[in-house]
Amino acid sequence: MERETTCASTKEVNNRRWTPGLLCLALFAVLLIAAATVIAACNGGEENGENRFCLVNADCDTDEECVGGMCMPKGPSGCEGTGCDEHSFCASDGECKGSAEKPCDSEADCGPGFFCSNVLELCLQECETPADCSPELTCDTAVGGCIPCAFDPQCEGHPDGERCLAEEGRCVECTDPLHCPDNYYCDLDEGSETLYHCVEGCLDDNDCSVEGHCVREGTGPGRCVECLPETATEDCTDPRRPRCHPSMHRCVECFEHGQCTDPNLGLCHPEDFECVRCLDNTDCRMGHVCVPEQWECEIGCDGDERCPPEDGQHLIYCDTGRGPHGECVECLGDDHCEAEWIDAFKCEEGECVAGCNQDSDCPERVPYCLVEENRCVRCFEDEDCPDHLTCDPSEYFCRCIDETDPRNVCESTKQCGNPPDWPNPHWDETCIPLTICVSEAECDGGWRTLAAPRCAGHCSGPVNHQVECPYGFCCRRVRDLDGNTNLKCVEIGQCPGDCD
DSSP, X not given: OHHHHHHHHHHHHHTSOOOHHHHHHHHHXXXXXXXXXXXXXXXXXGGGOXXXXXXXXXXXXXXXXXXXXXXXXXXXXXXXXXXXXXXXXXXXXXXXXXXXXXXXXXXXXSOTTEEEOXXXXXXXXXXXXXXXXXXXXXXXXXTTEEEOOOSGGGGTTOTTOSEEETTTTEEESXXXXXXXXXXXXXXXXXXXXXTTSEEESBSSGGGOSSSOEEEOOSSXXXXXESOOGGGHHHHOOOTTSOEEXXXXXXXXXXXXXXXXXXXXXXXXXXXXXXXXXXXXXXXXXXXXXXXXXTTEEEEOOSSGGGXXXXXXXXXXEEETTSTTTOEEESOSSHHHHHHHOSSOOEXXXXXXXXXXXXXGXXXXXXXXXXXXXXXEESOSSGGGSOXXXXXXXXXXXXXXXXXXXXXXXXXXXXXXXOOTTOSOHHHHHHHGGGOEEEEEEEETTEEEEEEEEEEEEEOOOOTTXXXXXXXXXXXXXXXXXXXXXXXXXXXXXXSTTTTO
């Protein structure tokens, strides 16, 4: 029966269908055995004990291992093969040991750079400063080796901090709020990335030793502040800074203009929170500017609109290059003098000055050079003057023609062009639109009819005076061609005793 069973099994095997995968596997096994046989023969066979064929380590001797199908001598094991870092050595058990990790009886038990401490009976890494040790240890100079800390002095000079977290034996920045500077707190929140570090801010007033109030908004850290509005009297004791700014929580002199009671320092600076004289130029009088460094008004200008100053109405132009803050001057160029002055038309150092050497030195309105007097004049003869005017040789300017001269007769106000070159330029500005053709002048309460209608300019009195009238004229009440009366300048001689 046994035999039959065996035969039946054999038959079953012989009748089994061979797949391509099984054929490949069988062929590979045959080739592998053949190759191993050849290699073994070339190397003297298995009996030589060298480079024997193997499939697993068990096929090799105890001091060998199967590498790539061959029995090879075993290499170094553990740290003998991999080595250790600079803060540890390879112990006899094949493991790397750091400072204070391996007991010892003598130096022989410790690796290079380590010594056996007679006090601790541990191998310690030699050191002079904490930088010589691994980060979790510190250098105990009394022992001369790297060890876990037990108290704060051992952490002096440690890069992670100078406080000892004794339960972990490592140096940290802080373990108590008092270890941190003002406006910082010690983070003792387990799991925090800044655990045992001083973090800017505060959790309560105890974290603010100098500025004694912690202001928190929300659940995060707060900030230490100098004062609170509700306790300003107690917090702000400096009489120069008696108020607590409501949002910045700083003791300040002011935060509103109304808190500045000194009339000379009546504005509150929005950033410095101090009472100042000015914040910009508009806070200063004309001819002055606000100097930001001191917030004081000083003489100067930054444009013509800041001129003229109150005490110099003729200084109407700003020379920004003069003085530390600019300066109001009469002129910046000759054209400014020509427009404003009769006989001073050259601009020198911001001042209009007179002087000429020839006619070409003079402006159009006084086009002739009186060389002997070094000044420009309007005329030398009547031909140099407009119609209805004559050249006065004593003053070299054009004046109204004498009433007996038929050239001075007017038929309408339009014909009475005000002399543009009377000595006072402001007279021209005032009187140009008020020059009219008059027909009568009042003499001693009565009216005297002029020989012919004459040109006359405006004046405001007093009557029979020359205060506002040009040379050769007197202020009288006159009647124009339409019968209207007003004060006008008429030539002296129209009434008896004119301008005595």
